[in-house]
Amino acid sequence: MNREDFLILKDNLVYFDNGATTLKPKVVRDSIIDYYDNYTANAHRGDYKNSAKVDEIYEETREKVKELINAKEVSEIVFTKGTTDSLNMIIFGYFKNILQKDDEVIITESEHASNILPWFILQKELGIKIKYIKLNDKFEVTIDNLKQVITNKTKVISIAQITNVVGDIRPIKEITKIAHDNNALVVVDAAQSIAHKKIDVIDMDIDFMAFSGHKMYGPTGIGVLYGKFDLLDKLTPLTYGGGMNAIFRKDGYLELMSIPTRLEAGTPNIEGVIGLGSAITYINNIEIDKIEEYEHNLRKYLLDQLQKLNFIEIYNANTNGTIIAFNIKGVFSQDTAIYLDKYNICVRAGNHCAKILNNVFNINNTCRISLSFYNTKKEIDLLINVLKNSENIWKEIL
């Protein structure tokens, strides 16, 4: 779908690494160039036309994000550097202030490093306990297994909606229900889901959520932190400086702006916000439900074709996302990736920032294909052909 919107695809690049970052459509690039060429100015500053225009588009994007995830208010949307930045702000700006020794946080072994390491730090600093939901044989989170680890000490469940190695989709709505019945909060890492599924933070009753612009067809360096107003209002800024203060005096007196401005110190990533805004409009124009359906069918096709090859090991056949993790039997994943690159096919090899997951797959490294709507069956056919010829792999890469 919509391949013509992506200039980079003109030379038959086969881009299967959408879990790492997505390609950028022309409209996103054009919106950034427009800002550079026609109305460069800082935000929240001048009284001149260009600066006012920057303010207008900046806040318009906040409104677009609010609608995208169906938040209640625009003030619940904070622009950050990306998912990692958002999660760190949530964990160190909010949870660090409320958690106490022996309080429990629940995560899983298939979380991304950015949803594990900040909790490790709190474990060290505050003496909180980290508990892992046992994954089932399809590497999924089940409600039963969640119930096994939740206790009256559980204060927060912090999980990805879709994981980046396995690609399994978590039942967020059921999880928040159980969490809230237990007086615990829920943090959702939506980095891998935001471009592939409709998210409704009210319906799912999500307390905090994080995602990145660059995994949803927007620029790198821009992300979103969502928090329910009353929670976000208690999040302490980790960065102080311009734009976020209302009054400060020589004697140290300081009054901060209200949210979300309070949490966006310094000159913001204006072109990032503008690019994110046009990416959201772009997704809305295609319609997220159509994207989801197309990608779902494409993944099924890919899986069917791969399963016909007896020399391919697939690790997550039974999950529902857009990701397939595999290896050519007997070949190190990086060598496979380099071989595929000879044919202009981009896949990711490695542990995908989920270094404790080898406990689950019993393997350290895999090749990962993560699909997007611009991928096609034709591209998959090419991949399958190249894999079929992989007995020549050493001739090709050595």
Place this chain on the structure above:
Amino acid sequence: MSEELRREIILDNYKNPYNKEIPNNNDYIKINSNSTSCIDNIDIYLKIEDNIIKDIKFEGEACVICISSTSILTNLLIGKTKKEGLEIIDNYYKMINEEEYDKDIIKELIVYKDIYKQPSRKKCATLSSVGIEKILNNVEK
């Protein structure tokens, strides 16, 4: 050297690498070598006595270039003095960086002379040598 022979040497050393085992005693100095840009990750064990590299072993999960080059390099280094070892590694780097080097010193490592054409694999080819060099430079005895 023909392309075929070159490929064969690399593959032989990948499929049946020399010295790929964990030593069963404690006379070895251990270093972990891994790369942030690729996913190779190996442990290297060196046994040095009277300035001589008595033995090297390694273990880990890595790509064809990393495993094979570690196999060839360790074989070449065993029995050499520290100084000779460092000289081999130095000449190996020079070859990889397209500088003047002494062919006679690096012997079979010559199979990686074209690795500069794949910049991303330079790291794989030098992962173990970087670790071994560190140990050789730091060992007193």
